[in-house]
Every structure is written in C-alpha cells, then in structure tokens.
Amino acid sequence: MPGLRDEHFNEINRLRARLRRLLDETFPQPSPSPARSAWTPRADIHASPHGVVVALEVCGVPRDAMDVSVKGRVLTVSGSRNSEGDRTGEAYFHAERPSGDFSRSFSLSFEPRSVDARLEKGVLTVTLTQ
Numbered sequence: 001m002p003g004l005r006d007e008h009f010n011e012i013n014r015l016r017a018r019l020r021r022l023l024d025e026t027f028p029q030p031s032p033s034p035a036r037s038a039w040t041p042r043a044d045i046h047a048s049p050h051g052v053v054v055a056l057e058v059c060g061v062p063r064d065a066m067d068v069s070v071k072g073r074v075l076t077v078s079g080s081r082n083s084e085g086d087r088t089g090e091a092y093f094h095a096e097r098p099s100g101d102f103s104r105s106f107s108l109s110f111e112p113r114s115v116d117a118r119l120e121k122g123v124l125t126v127t128l129t130q
Contacts, residue, residue, distance in 0.1 A: 038100025039081070041124075045106065051129040054106060059122030060097075068117045068126055073110065075126065078103035
C-alpha cells in the first residue's frame with residue numbers, strides 16, 4: 001500500500017499549500033523592520049466589523065516618543081524607549097528589557113479611510129477603518 005500512502009501525503013501537501021496561499025492573501029505579513037530597530041514590539045492584528053485593529057506591546061514608551069503613520073497601504077509605528085538602567089555608577093547583574101528605537105511596518109489589504117491610535121496600559125491600539 002505504499003502508493004496509497006503517497007497519494008494521501010500528496011493531497012495533504014496540496015491542501016497545505018492552498019491554505020497557506022489563502023492565509024497570505026487574507027492576512028498579509030508585516031514588512032521586515034528596518035535594520036535600525038533596537039527591539040521589536042510584539043503585535044496582534046485582527047479584523048473588526050469596520051476594518052483592522054493592530055495592537056502593539058509598547059510598555060514604557062511615552063506617548064510623545066511614538067509616531068503612527070499610514071502611507072498608501074502601509075502602516076508604520078515607530079518610537080523609542082529609554083533604558084531605566086542608564087544610571088551612572090550602577091552595575092547590572094542581568095538585564096532583559098530592551099530599549100532604544102523601534103519601527104514596525106505592516107502591509108494592509110486596503111487604504112484606510114481613517115486611523116485612530118490609543119495608548120492604554122502599555123498597549124498601543126491602532127484602528128484602521130476601511
């Protein structure tokens with residue numbers, strides 16, 4: 001029965017490829033971050049009844065240190081978070097919280113009519129209306 005097993009694997013691979021194409025068309029992947037980024041905030045993207053919502057984890061980034069822009073079908077969020085460890089005379093044994101500049105760009109499947117950005121509890125929520 002080796003031929004039957006091969007048929008099943010081939011069909012599974014064809015289905016996997018079709019599903020990957022469908023997901024790529026429906027949910028475009030974000031563009032790579034520029035090389036200047038010192039860290040990359042995590043992002044969640046989901047559909048809403050009127051468009052798309054992008055939520056970025058930006059804990060410790062002041063509102064005035066962020067920029068949200070849309071050019072055509074690309075949303076870009078950039079900013080800077082200062083290290084709390086930049087104190088003269090202090091030595092750290094271990095540091096995991098990244099600091100410095102960041103920039104994230106996301107390809108959209110539409111040109112937004114409106115953009116609303118809100119910062120609450122360390123999460124920047126950007127709502128893009130179709």
